Amino acid sequence: MKDTSKMDDKAAREILQGMRKQAGTLFRALDRDGDGILSAQEIANAPEVLRALDTDGDGYLREEDLGGSTDIYGMIRRSGIVKVLDLDGDMVIGPEDIANASNRILELDTDGDGQITPIDDLPPPGANFEVLMNMGTPSQTLKYQRKMFHREPANSGPKPPQGDAKVQPGYLLVHEVGDRGDMQKSQRTFLMDEHGEVAHAWQTEDRHPEATVAYLMPDGNLLKTTSKSSFIVMDGKFPIGANGWINIIAPDGTVLWQWKHIEFGKECLHHDIELMPNGNILAICYVVVPVKEAYGLGWLHQRARETIVLDKIYELKPNLETGETDIVWEWSTQDHLIQDADPDLPNYGKPIDHPGRIDINWLQLTHVQFNSGQLFHMNSVSYNEQDDTIMLSAAVFNEIWLIDHSTTHEEVKTSSGGRYGRGGDILWRYGNPQTYGAGDEKDQILFWQHDAHYIPAGLSGAGNVLIYNNGMKRDANGSPEPDQMCMGLTTGAYSEITEISLPRDNNGLVISDVAPNVEWSFNHDASYDFYSPFMSGAQRLPNGNTLACQAWDKRVVEMTENGEFVLDFNIGGPGRLFRMYKYAPEHSGIKALGL
Secondary structure, X not given: OOOXXXXXXXXXXXHHHHHHHHHXXXXXXXXXXXXXXXXXXXXHOHHHHHHHOOOOOOOOEOHXXXXXXXXXXXXXXXXHHHHHHOOOXXXXXXXXXXXXXXXXXXXXXXXXXXXXXXXXXOOOOOOHHHHHOOOOOHHHHHHHHHHHOOOEOOOOOOOOOOOOOOOOOOEEEEEEEOOHHHOOOOOOEEEEOOOOOEEEEOOOOOEOOOOOOEEEOOOOOEEEEEEOXXXXXXXXXXXXXXXXXXXXXXXOOOEEEEEEOEEOOOEEEEEEEEEOOOOOEEEEEEEEEEHHHHHHOOOOOOOOOOEEEEEEEEEEEEOOOOOOEEEEEEEEHHHHEEEOOOOOOOOEOOHHHOOOOEEOOOOOOOOHHHHOOEOOOEEEEEXXXXXXXXXEEEOOOOEEEXXXXXXXXXXXXXXXXXXXXXXXXXXXXXXXXXXXXOOOHHHOOOOOOEEEEEOOOOOOOOOOEXXXXXXXXXXXXXXXXXXXXXXXXXXXXXXXXXXXXXXXXXXXXXXXXXXXXXXXXXXXXXXXXXXXXXXXXXXXXXXXXXXXXXXXXXXXXXXXXXXXXXXXXXXXXXXXXXXXEEEOOOOHHHHHOOO
């Protein structure tokens, strides 16, 4: 590997372009007539062509046969064809994979025309991946690509320290996910004990796209978001974080219940879920809106897009006996938009006069392509039974929103009704008043935040909200970076964890126009080397400590109330973490597993 610290931009650009070409090796090999399209006949001939690439005749295609090795491990898995053939992510395609190649490759054909185009296999230049990787000069880009996709051997990281009385006893629930583009695939979900050993594992064959989550249920079952084994989120289909499935899995890996909700071009589940006290499940869902329909909603941005992507929340009632699922409540962003572009269109008004509404034309990120047209990027959902409210994290807006769950099916679509009398409008919002015209960039507090959630009852700060404020697009001085998509790796960006208490009246109801109190924070002054530009989360533990998951390098940190690190190690192996949870030995789910 070349030393990128001394590499000029021309050399780095050549390496990046070369890796892209290598990733398209299988497509070019299958495209026998060179017309840039895999026809039905070329797809049918795929097994024969692939067998011809087997240079040593052992029946297996390895990394060098697929276009590797590249300067960054896993880069050839940018190819959708490689992903659907190499399902386990080990860079080896075996005889069975080759025999089934035609059917596997056809899974990339989501428009049903029976053929595969380059965009089905690799995103074109300028699409999501390139925008995501635009961290500065080509040499800086290559340097940080290597860091982001670095692969350590499994279990190579330091083990949790043993015998420290300040560490919360318990088991870490490790739910590994694929990294961006699934270049390093991982599908492990297991409980790690205090010695760093696997205490229990759930064996499943499904896929863990980036930003899937898993929770240990009180009965020892596992609740998680997931997808079919060959599912790939390619550009133009759904934004990052899409998955489409929710599973409840028994300790032996048996799927007890499953809800599949994915229809290309329309809706797909993504990111987080929440188990409610009554056993129902809240789930976040992408909603694809054709751009002509979006213009009818007052959307102004004239971009080369066919769709924009909004969000909705489903409340599901699972039936483990029958496997059926009832949708008992739902909330949609589309019902609560505001626009000041055209008085003849719906929801016309000034956003500052309607803070409970969402300005469809407010976008912080110039590079909307990074989000595949999504306007909000909701990445967490949390429920408070006492208030009957739902907390949502909208990363593009750099805000957390509070909505009323007590509304009826009709009230939730309006601005009246429910316990708070506001219908489905936002009751309270925090993090970035620019989004409704009430401030400027100096007033922004949250930067691409994740895992905004209510602290559960029985813990220190119960009822307060804990937020992992990633800090992406913020420099070392806490100021917003230029309006472009970048990871903040060259500007000294930093992450922090903040605990806030919501403003309430004498009846305990949240007051909509009052700022919260900051009850506790970690790294607010950037004094620690603590940063993850995306994903990540924090959890309050029974002994008062806070557990943090620094997702992009699989770092696990546990700190006391005073910010003392009592646990700090990295979990080795491929992929990333979206969240990390620790369950105490007395947790009913741990007891149900017999640990």
